[in-house]
Amino acid sequence: MRDLIAYITKALVANPDEVEVTEIEGSSTSVIEVKVADSDLGKVIGKQGRTVRAMRTLLSAAATRRNRRAILEIVDGRD
DSSP states (O other), X not given: OHXXXXXXXXXXXXOGGGXXXXXXXXXXXXXXXXXXXXXXXXXXXXXXXXXXXXHHHHHHHHHHHTTOEEEEEEOOSOO
C-alpha cells in the first residue's frame, strides 16, 4: 500500500525526489504519511481536496482487499 501511494504521489509532483512516504503499521490499521515539498502540496491536495480524496479511496480499496484499514495523512514538511 505504501508503494501505491508513493507511485501516485511521485507522478503528481514536480519534485519527485522530495517525496517521503512512511507507513506505521498497527494490528489492523496502517497509517501512511506523505511528505512533499511545500511547492507541491497544492498538487497533492488538489482543488477542494479532490486529489487526496481519490488517493484515500484507492488506498481504502487496497486495504480492504487485505482485510485491513488504512489512513492517509499529508504531513506538513515544516518542523
